[in-house]
Amino acid sequence: MGEGTWRRSPGGLVTAIAPVLQRREGAWIGWPGSPDERLNPFDHDGMHLIPVPLSASEVELYYEGFSNATLWPLYHDVVAPPVYSRVLWDAYRTVNERFARAAAEEAAENAVVWIQDYQLQLVPAMLRELRPDLRIGFFLHIPFPPGELFYQLPWRRELLEGLLGADLVGFQRPGGASNFIRLCRRLLGLAHQKNEIHLEDGRVVRAAAFPISVDFGEFDSLVRQPHIVERAKEIRSELGDPECVLLGVDRLDYTKGIGQRLKAFGELLHEGSIKPGEAAFVQIATPSRERVEEYMRLRDSIELQVGRINGEQGELGMQPVQYMHQSYGRDELAALYLAADVMVVTPLRDGMNLVAKEYISCRHDLRGALVLSEFAGAADELRQAFLANPYDIDGLKRAMLAAMRATPHDLSRRMRSMRRRISTYDVDRWAKEFLADLES
């Protein structure tokens, strides 16, 4: 396949890892993104890529199935019911084995291998079995649930044992690490000292939090470019120059609380707290996991909700909600962040949420307000956001109004403090700290 045909897949993981790999001379082992595609290793965008194929049935059973219909909802507080099926589990194990073999073949003697995310939780132990010489790290990008939820999983022991093949298991928040340590004790009877888990064979596995971040510098310089500034102005004028532009940017996922924020906005309009024409809500929803049933239902329900709000609260030529089911490039995204007075990030549960941090990175003008769910990992660091519980619609409405009505002085104070945090803890620092800890 020609170079020109490659596209980055949307989502937080790729956004976070690509700059790290580009700066180190590493190889990325991954699925190329379409079924039954067999490709040779190749270089692209400053990275050495090693494709691992998945058959059409594996995409269905392993990727859409066990990864995204079992683990994803279970690890996100069961906000949708997880599917437990032995057929899906078998596919998960088979594909994890394939990745472990690919890494075992590729890695040099004593190399460092860093395994990413919930789709590959069995790989650490499988890889250690094949290549005991390697240093193995694992990072989970999504939340790690407490025992009360994790216990539901019929293969709970196997997953813990899989992760324990790593030397270092990283989580977004300290709570994830302590859930993991507690489960290793309760389910496997393993002793621990602080964050070190002691295995029966004498090996020690560390579990700790490494909150992921964004490339602050890239966004910060991008939004200072004249064409982005120009585009941001243009976006506001295309929206009819309202006093306030509110923005949501998410993968279309039921964990992101898109329905809750639209409900809050719709009620604010309906009760007259926001005057007609005063505010425009732009919701960008990237298509995601479109063949998983729960995602099809979500799309229908969000689109129905947008239609209702616009039908009831709009006027000819003026729709309060602009909804786009599309993926955008970096430039357009940056211009949108710059154009938005209020960024609304309201997940019901989220490992971190990079969108919140991207928004902060773009606001060197110290304007703009962030409404942020308490259930996003980012809330640990971004205490100066307008924090809200997305299940509490009245509370969410209050937070959105407070963000809209805040004084410039208050906004710049909050923004300055959040920018200090993200500029110090950027994605490079995240990777360096994880890898330094792994190699120590």
Ligand code: ADQ
């Ligand atoms: P995601 O669930 O994908 O990531 P998030 O962290 O917000 O969520 O990352 C989304 C990324 O996709 C952002 O970089 C954003 O810019 C990009 N994106 C979103 N919509 C887009 C669009 N329409 N067009 C183009 N790009 C778009 C998972 C976890 C998170 C965790 C990350 C990283 O669920 O909790 O923060 O991994 O660890």
